[in-house]
Amino acid sequence: MSRKRSLIRSGTTVDQMVRAIGDRIVTGFLRPGEKLDEASLAARFDVSRTPVREALGRLSAMGLVERRPNRGATVAVVTQEHLASMFESMAELEAICARFSAERMTTAERRALEIEHQASARLVQLRAEEDYEYFNTEFHTRLYRGAHSKHIYELTVMTRSRLAPFRRAQFMLPGRLAKSWQEHNVIVTAIMRGDGAAAGQAAKDHVSIVSEASAVFAAVDSMKPAGSIGMSC
Amino acid sequence: MSRKRSLIRSGTTVDQMVRAIGDRIVTGFLRPGEKLDEASLAARFDVSRTPVREALGRLSAMGLVERRPNRGATVAVVTQEHLASMFESMAELEAICARFSAERMTTAERRALEIEHQASARLVQLRAEEDYEYFNTEFHTRLYRGAHSKHIYELTVMTRSRLAPFRRAQFMLPGRLAKSWQEHNVIVTAIMRGDGAAAGQAAKDHVSIVSEASAVFAAVDSMKPAGSIGMSC
DNA sequence: TCTCGTAAAAGTGCATGCAATCGCTGTGCC
């Protein structure tokens, strides 16, 4: 073995494994409840068991896999209740971020938020789903940063990453793009006038809508084997 | 090497390492910013580097140590801002839990909460700090559970554990016990009448007060080397 | 004396091998 690692070496081998295995889980290539045996994974990705073990440990901390001592790892089974709970938490966290953003964002941050938001209107008209998705992520990240609270930021980003697999289809629904922008608009307006309560409520409503849109899809999603659907983050 | 591991073997070796190293960090035996060299730790606890590495990985996920690729691990440095941010998050999370509890607790849960709360009044009169601390933890855990949201519960418990080292002295302040009980009382009352908004606000205020009480201590705390102060959780 | 370059030392990252544990299966006993 000991190949020269010809692939793109972005980060350490463990990082690659985390992404590789994580992607296969979130894309549904590895099904919930499926057993993840270290030797097979090591052979599959042509590395030794050591980085696989460490990767499984990290994925376990991320909530994507479950691990029991001496009994190996399995792909985490996300129940409908737990999923709802995560979306609910996400709504609350986003509300907090929006509220804090309204109260704490610097003038520069507010301007940047508004400018980017206005710019993304073009993408809605062009129906550029992929690009809009990128801006959408940017937009929300701005809110998380704008809260000026490192720990809230961490909690929010963590929750978002755990929800990632269930969010990917939210823009496949017809008209979702325009509605999303409108909802963003309410949030931005509230933030610009420093109305924390309104911003929080708007953010919560926004996520709740995404939640409902995704929940239906998630139910279907967990059934099918799925191929290798591209995942951005 | 390969000693017969005479110590209490509760769980795997890695678990022991996580607790051993984690304890030394939260008790201040290992100082913030201190370098954690794998070989030394392995020698110190008489195990190989492999479990030490995995333990450091987990501690890193828990936020107790920081790790940079190829550059080793150091005890996480908690800045005053980050600490404030964590307490702030804690206040928001507790508020959410209290609000949800007011809206969702079953009758049985409400009764249990009230009964335990009333029982703890005795501990206040007796000035039984240690016992009250135990009930205090119980009380808050009831709120987290009562929210009936697994993910919120996880986020809250995680944040609480990260704050644990900075909370241990909160009841050393004179009169804090009685005040704490009074604050709890406001929360319980609001929950019993199903007033989510009031419960949330009361919980937030409660944590904010604890935060202020602890912040002062934390500033002092991070300076001294500390011996081996017992930590419950 | 300061700076830059290079090489050794230290330390992390990964591969491999062995020991311990779990789960399963087949056989003996009740």
Next chain:
DNA sequence: GGCACAGCGATTGCATGCACTTTTACGAGA
């Protein structure tokens, strides 16, 4: 016929060794 236990295969947990990266120390040149 059912249950318990022992042996065996499969798989995880840990130890050790080597390769690669980072850091530090030392020396040559300006």
